[in-house]
Amino acid sequence: MVDTVNTVTEPVSRQERKQRTRQSLLDAAWELLAVRSFDALSLREVAKRAGIVPTAFYRHFSSMEELGVTLVEQSMRTLRGMIREARTRPTQPSEMIRASVHTLYEHVRAHEDHFRFLTRERYGGNEQVARAIAVELKLFSSELAIDLVRLENLREWNSDDLHMMADLIVTAMLATVLDLLEARTRDKDTDQAIKTVAEKRLRLIFLGVPHWRSS
Template sequence: MSSTVKDASPDTSRPHAGRRAVISREDLIAAALTLVGPHRSVSTLSLREVARAAGIAPNSFYRHFRDVDELAVALINQAGEALRQIIGEARTRAVAERSVVQSSIEAFMEQLRGDQKHLHLLLREGTVGSDAFKGAVETQLCYFEEELCRDLVRLAEERHTGIHRPEVVARAITRLVFTMGATAMDQPEDKHPEIIDQLVTMVRMIILGTQTMAQMQRSA
C-alpha cells in the first residue's frame, strides 16, 4: 500500500541541520536499500522514513519520484541489474577446476550474506510484494533468463555438447535457483553449503537432460 497520502502534506519547517541540499535518484534508492532486508518489504517504507535516511526534507523526495511505490520499483530494477552483473561475472570467471554451475550458484548464494541486500529484495518482493512489485521482479527474472539462455547456447557451441530448447532450460534453472534461494533466506547460514550442493546437482541434472535430448534429436 502506497504511503503517498499520509506523507503528502507539505513540510514547511526550516531546513534541519545535517540535511543535504542536493540529492539524486540514486541517493534515494541507496537510502531505501538500507531500510529493507530479508524480513522487511519495501511496501512498509514511508516517504518520511526514506527522506530521513537520505538526509533530505520530505518534499525534496518528489523531485525524483512520484511516490514510494515508484521508488520501490526503481529499487527492484536496480537490485536486479546489480545481481545480474554479479552472476554474469561469476559465469565469465569460471575456470576448469571450478565449473560454471558451481561458480554461478556460489556467487548467487553469497549474496544472501552480502551487505547490498539485492537478492533479499528480489526474493521477498517476488512473493509478498504488491502486484506492481511482483511484476517488476518478474521482469528482472526474465532478464536473468535471457542472459542465461545466451550463455548456455555459447557454452554448448564451445563444448560441442548441444542444447535442446535453451530458452526453456534457462527458465527452469532461473526459477529453480530463485525458489531455492527463497528457502535458503530463512535458513541459518550453516545450512547454505547443503543447499548449494543440492542446487548444483539439480542444475547439472537439468543440463545433462538437455544435452541428452539434443543428442537424441541429432540421432533421430
Template sequence: MTEFSSSITALDAGRKPQISREDLLMAALRLLGPHRSVSSLGLREVAREAAIAPNSFYRHFHDVDELAVALIDHSGAALRTVVDEARVHVKSGHTVVRGSIEAFMSQLRAEDGLLRVLLREGTTGSDAFKRAVDRQLEFFEEELRVELVRLTEASDAPLHDPALAAKAITRLIFAMGAHALDAPREQDVALIRQMTQMVTMILLGSRQMKTRPV
C-alpha cells in the first residue's frame, strides 16, 4: 500500500459511516462560536467538523445556505423556551416581566449559543436568513400574545391589542439582546433592569389605551 493510499484509509477510518441533520447542525453551531456568522461557514469545514466526507453533506442539505436556514429554525426553539423559563423565574419570587427578561438573558448567555444565532443573523445576515429569523420571531410573538392574554385577564387588567403589544415587546428585546451580544456580562444586571422598565412601559401604555382609547 502506498503512503498516499494509507493516508486516505486513515482519513476514511476517522469519518462516521452515518450522520443525521442534527449532527450537521451541531457541527455548524460549534464552528460559529460567539461572533461568527453562519454566512461565513464553508461546506468542507462543516463536513470536517462533523467527521464526514464532503459529499455526504448533500444527503441532508443542498448547500450551506439551506443548512444555515435550518440552523436558524432550530435556534428558534431557544427563543420559545423563554416563556416556559419565565414561569420558573416568577415562582422564585420575581415579577412576570423581570422573570421573562432574566429567562431571555439566561438563554442569551447559554453555552449552546442558539439564541445568539437568531440575534446575529436577524441584524447582519442575508435577506433569506433575516426572513428565517422573522418567522421565528412571529412564532414567539404568538406564544407571547397567548401568555399576555392569559395573565392580564387573570388579573383583570386586559391589554389594548395584545398581538401588537407582544410584537413591540419581542422586537424591543430582540434589539436589546443584539446589543448585549457585544457587551460584557458585567452589564447584564443593568441591561435587565433597563429592559424590565421598557417592557413595563409598553404594558402600562397598552392597559391605558384599553381604558382610554387614543
C-alpha cells in the first residue's frame, strides 16, 4: 500500500498576482524593445505580449511613459548596487578600477537588452524616459563621488571637484558599455581587449589626482 501525501498549495494573494502581472508587462516590454525603440511600442501590443487586456494595463502603470521610467529604474538599480559593492571592497584605486570594470563587464553581457535600451533612449525618443536616464546617471555619479572620499589622495578635495571626477569616471564607463555592445566579434580576446582599454581609461583619470589642487 502506497501512502499518499496531500500537498496544500498556498493561495496566491491579490498583491502577489498584481506584482506578477506588473512584471509580465515589464518583461513583455523588454522583449519588444530588443527589436525597436521605446517610442515605437504601443500599449496594446505590450499588453497582448503580457497576456492581459489593454484596459488592465492601467491597473499597473498610468501611461507608457511611466512604464518606460520603470524600465530605466529597473536597469540602473541593479547596476548601481553591483558597482557599489565592487567599490567598497578594495581600498586601493587600482583594485577598485579592476573590480568595477569586471563587474560592469559581467552585468552588461548578462543584460545587454537593458543597456541597449539605455544607450538608445538616452538622447532620443521619449522625453520622460530620457530624463529618467539622466537622473539615474546623476545618482550613479553622486554615489561614486561619496565613495571617492575614502581614497587617501581625495580626502581633501571639495565636493565640486569630487563630482567632476565622478562624472569623468561615469563617462568612461559608458564608453566601455558602448564598446561591448558594438563589438563585431564576441570572443574572449575581444572582450579582454575592451576590459583592458576600460581599465586604462580609468587609470588615466586617476593619474591626474596627485597633481590636482582642489579649491
